[in-house]
Amino acid sequence: MTCDEARTSMHFHLDGDDHLHVQNARQHTASCMHCERHMLDLREVEDRLRTLKRYAAPADLKERILLAVRDTTQKRPLRARPQMP
């Protein structure tokens, strides 16, 4: 397995797949410093994305939405409307 092939397959490893090519990539990575580094970097990307904070919606936003809804008309259900050719 080449480094390029290993780097393609390590993404499937990160997705939780366990095909033969993923197992081969794991073996390659264990013995190739560059690919090991690449894998650690990708894991760090994942960790940093996961640790981005989640915010609660501002309290008045929900109230504003419910006020705006009062002036909004709903579409008619599709099944209730006769189909025009």
Add this chain to the structure above:
Amino acid sequence: MERVDQQTLELAQTGDIAAFSVVVESCADQLYSLAFRFLCNGPEAEDAVQETLLRVYTNLPRYDGRFKFTTWVYRIATNVCIDRLRKRKLESSLDADRDDGEAEGTDWYDRLPGFSPTPEEELLRMETCNEVQRALADLPPAYQSVLILRYIQELSLQEISDIVHLPITTIKTRIHRGREAMKQLLMRLPVS
């Protein structure tokens, strides 16, 4: 997003505001997080959530249960955010033509003279400018959306596939390329 029971959903489909307020309560926070990550801007994220939920309300009688309700809501929200990003790109290219020199780099609170941020808003601003968020914002919307749905909303590949109406193999490819692009953007910086 929290699950809304079938009875409440059916009431909301007939225009019942109290039932719809349960829907709003069940998803406003998640939608705000989603919009905030797309748009990196508090007030714009609020507008996007409002636009999303008004579209949800308007189209609710046509929701047919083919997809999970939350999937349907996420699809509307993702489209709203991507539309806003496209409009913003268009506007900033128009601004660049006008060459007024301040189109980029100003954020929501810089534009308000005399506005002093609370510690919470200051934190929000620092987080907004965080390098992970900036790297994310540099990606094309197609990659941005799958990464946000995967890592911020923590959805399964199947759910993301249902939301964006693309096969799982395509979602995977986008996540793979998105991760590589994020690595490029983040790891270019020298380790101190």
